[in-house]
Amino acid sequence: MRDINRREWLAGSAAALAGGPALAAAPKASAQGPGVYRTRLGDYQVTALYDGLWSLKIEDDFVRNADGAAVNKALAAAFLPPSVLPISFTVLLVNTGSKLVLIDAGTAGQVADTAGVMMANLAAAGVAPTAIDTVVISHFHPDHIDGLKTKDGDKVFINAEILVPEPEWTYWMDDAEMTKAPDRIKVYFRNARRIFGDIAKEVRRFKPGAEVAPGITSIPAFGHTPGHCAFAIASRNQSMLVMSDAVRNPYLFARHPEWQPAFDMDGPLAVKTRKQMLDRAAADRMLVEAYHFPFPACGHIARSGKSYEVVPVEWQPL
Amino acid sequence: MRDINRREWLAGSAAALAGGPALAAAPKASAQGPGVYRTRLGDYQVTALYDGLWSLKIEDDFVRNADGAAVNKALAAAFLPPSVLPISFTVLLVNTGSKLVLIDAGTAGQVADTAGVMMANLAAAGVAPTAIDTVVISHFHPDHIDGLKTKDGDKVFINAEILVPEPEWTYWMDDAEMTKAPDRIKVYFRNARRIFGDIAKEVRRFKPGAEVAPGITSIPAFGHTPGHCAFAIASRNQSMLVMSDAVRNPYLFARHPEWQPAFDMDGPLAVKTRKQMLDRAAADRMLVEAYHFPFPACGHIARSGKSYEVVPVEWQPL
Numbered sequence: 001m002r003d004i005n006r007r008e009w010l011a012g013s014a015a016a017l018a019g020g021p022a023l024a025a026a027p028k029a030s031a032q033g034p035g036v037y038r039t040r041l042g043d044y045q046v047t048a049l050y051d052g053l054w055s056l057k058i059e060d061d062f063v064r065n066a067d068g069a070a071v072n073k074a075l076a077a078a079f080l081p082p083s084v085l086p087i088s089f090t091v092l093l094v095n096t097g098s099k100l101v102l103i104d105a106g107t108a109g110q111v112a113d114t115a116g117v118m119m120a121n122l123a124a125a126g127v128a129p130t131a132i133d134t135v136v137i138s139h140f141h142p143d144h145i146d147g148l149k150t151k152d153g154d155k156v157f158i159n160a161e162i163l164v165p166e167p168e169w170t171y172w173m174d175d176a177e178m179t180k181a182p183d184r185i186k187v188y189f190r191n192a193r194r195i196f197g198d199i200a201k202e203v204r205r206f207k208p209g210a211e212v213a214p215g216i217t218s219i220p221a222f223g224h225t226p227g228h229c230a231f232a233i234a235s236r237n238q239s240m241l242v243m244s245d246a247v248r249n250p251y252l253f254a255r256h257p258e259w260q261p262a263f264d265m266d267g268p269l270a271v272k273t274r275k276q277m278l279d280r281a282a283a284d285r286m287l288v289e290a291y292h293f294p295f296p297a298c299g300h301i302a303r304s305g306k307s308y309e310v311v312p313v314e315w316q317p318l
Numbered sequence: 319m320r321d322i323n324r325r326e327w328l329a330g331s332a333a334a335l336a337g338g339p340a341l342a343a344a345p346k347a348s349a350q351g352p353g354v355y356r357t358r359l360g361d362y363q364v365t366a367l368y369d370g371l372w373s374l375k376i377e378d379d380f381v382r383n384a385d386g387a388a389v390n391k392a393l394a395a396a397f398l399p400p401s402v403l404p405i406s407f408t409v410l411l412v413n414t415g416s417k418l419v420l421i422d423a424g425t426a427g428q429v430a431d432t433a434g435v436m437m438a439n440l441a442a443a444g445v446a447p448t449a450i451d452t453v454v455i456s457h458f459h460p461d462h463i464d465g466l467k468t469k470d471g472d473k474v475f476i477n478a479e480i481l482v483p484e485p486e487w488t489y490w491m492d493d494a495e496m497t498k499a500p501d502r503i504k505v506y507f508r509n510a511r512r513i514f515g516d517i518a519k520e521v522r523r524f525k526p527g528a529e530v531a532p533g534i535t536s537i538p539a540f541g542h543t544p545g546h547c548a549f550a551i552a553s554r555n556q557s558m559l560v561m562s563d564a565v566r567n568p569y570l571f572a573r574h575p576e577w578q579p580a581f582d583m584d585g586p587l588a589v590k591t592r593k594q595m596l597d598r599a600a601a602d603r604m605l606v607e608a609y610h611f612p613f614p615a616c617g618h619i620a621r622s623g624k625s626y627e628v629v630p631v632e633w634q635p636l
Contacts, residue, residue, distance in 0.1 A: 026417060
């Protein structure tokens with residue numbers, strides 16, 4: 001513990017405000033605190049990097065097999081307003097001691113105005129984008145891949161190898177599939193081309209099930225998209241199940257794993273995958289993480305009848 | 319079954335030459351990320367400042383009216399190890415626009431080695447200790463008052479008015495009470511003298527129920543200690559119930575509000591206070607905060623039979 005002196009405080013205030021001189025006796029901060037949560041996993045260090053939250057207005061048919069009233073009841077049980085789905089984004093940084101691996105790439109401010117702070121949080125964590133060795137992608141939805149490129153199309157992680165699930169590449173880069181897709185899905189095909197088109201030769205495709213980095217193994221978790229993958233990170237006797245988008249907002253889709261949201265391309269298959277994963281995580285009392293869980297997006301799964309609850313990890317010193 | 323790239327080959331070679339595993343190319347962080355969580359409350363800004371976590375070894379008689387097995391079962395349900403109580407510490411900073419008010423003062427590293435980062439987080443929030451106008455104390459346990467002084471006895475918030483509950487002062491500063499207290503409680507009497515002895519004339523005592531700062535009203539919540547107070551913060555149409563130590567670890571004492579831990583000086587009165595507060599918070603769907611809830615220590619209370627659950631707030635942009 002140390003006191004900061006007046007000069008440091010002025011510098012800190014200026015940085016925090018960045019909007020002009022403070023007039024009030026007590027200026028308010030303009031942004032949330034840094035979203036950087038670290039945990040030890042065997043010899044590895046895993047850092048959850050917050051990217052922001054998209055408050056998505058949803059229609060009554062957002063969940064295909066549940067009506068709007070049931071969805072709103074589930075939101076209210078979580079003290080959330082009706083017809084708005086909070087979609088949080090958290091990228092994982094895995095430090096194996098010799099490699100820095102990112103799992104998914106964040107939104108880079110290209111999905112919602114209220115998301116895109118992952119790079120700022122990576123900097124807050126003391127890591128330069130040039131230091132990233134590997135970026136592993138779970139699937140090709142824009143909120144997972146947009147962070148690979150700036151809005152101007154420049155590569156962000158210039159020294160990193162990019163790894164993607166082979167069936168995901170096969171599907172989204174297939175022009176015939178794009179042609180027959182509905183317009184709302186065509187957007188994702190075009191976006192995949194924007195991100196990967198000019199770096200196709202640099203992207204390495206892995207078979208779901210393969211080890212993608214030392215101690216990081218991909219797990220086929222199809223349904224959300226055709227090649228969607230989860231991951232297991234293991235070091236010594238500790239492990240973490242990275243569920244990617246197999247489970248998203250826990251108050252809707254852990255509590256109601258049978259619900260099929262519009263985001264799941266193959267609803268029944270996604271439900272099967274989700275239930276298998278939740279069941280395994282609960283039975284084995286595994287430490288889990290999911291991209292859209294509330295930050296820091298890590299916790300455990302408790303079974304309760306046919307429903308599941310997420311018990312968040314407690315924020316604690318390293 | 320994968321190609322080894324040049325970097326891996328070099329690392330492998332180096333490892334072979336050194337006769338051991340590759341030296342870390344990616345140094346690991348030595349500390350947790352900053353614990354600064356901000357939320358808007360009407361015209362006010364409330365910042366939760368993390369101070370750390372004490373993993374307290376507990377004996378089978380820690381809860382007076384529940385056996386060790388029941389307590390361990392409750393810990394296991396929260397994916398926590400047996401016989402260890404995680405005691406998190408979070409101080410609230412309230413910015414009313416004209417005043418900076420701290421509610422409680424943190425441990426200042428004087429309670430556990432793994433706590434005492436509140437001042438660093440205050441600095442990370444861009445606020446100097448000299449800028450604090452008011453420190454309001456909930457009760458005189460060391461983890462709430464030690465942060466008022468350095469280990470050397472210097473005042474930390476040199477421009478702040480210190481406000482304390484009158485019955486708390488009356489009890490802990492009474493030599494006759496100290497004389498008749500058991501040794502484990504005498505420690506708290508002595509500590510209260512260490513903190514307040516030489517600044518007694520500067521400390522303002524308030525009657526529980528009184529407004530202690532603009533929009534911040536104290537609430538009598540006796541039982542944990544004789545003068546223990548909660549607080550309500552209100553601005554425009556928004557409010558927050560600051561429960562102080564009326565409820566501590568939620569997996570034990572929200573789920574089992576009738577449990578009487580050793581920390582509660584008057585067990586039955588503390589249970590009555592706890593139940594009333596949880597019941598009101600659940601019925602009114604209030605935003606709540608509690609000093610020992612997992613960081614960021616803010617959430618809502620959901621009733622479930624005679625039990626309660628804490629639904630944490632979701633980390634989100636300001």
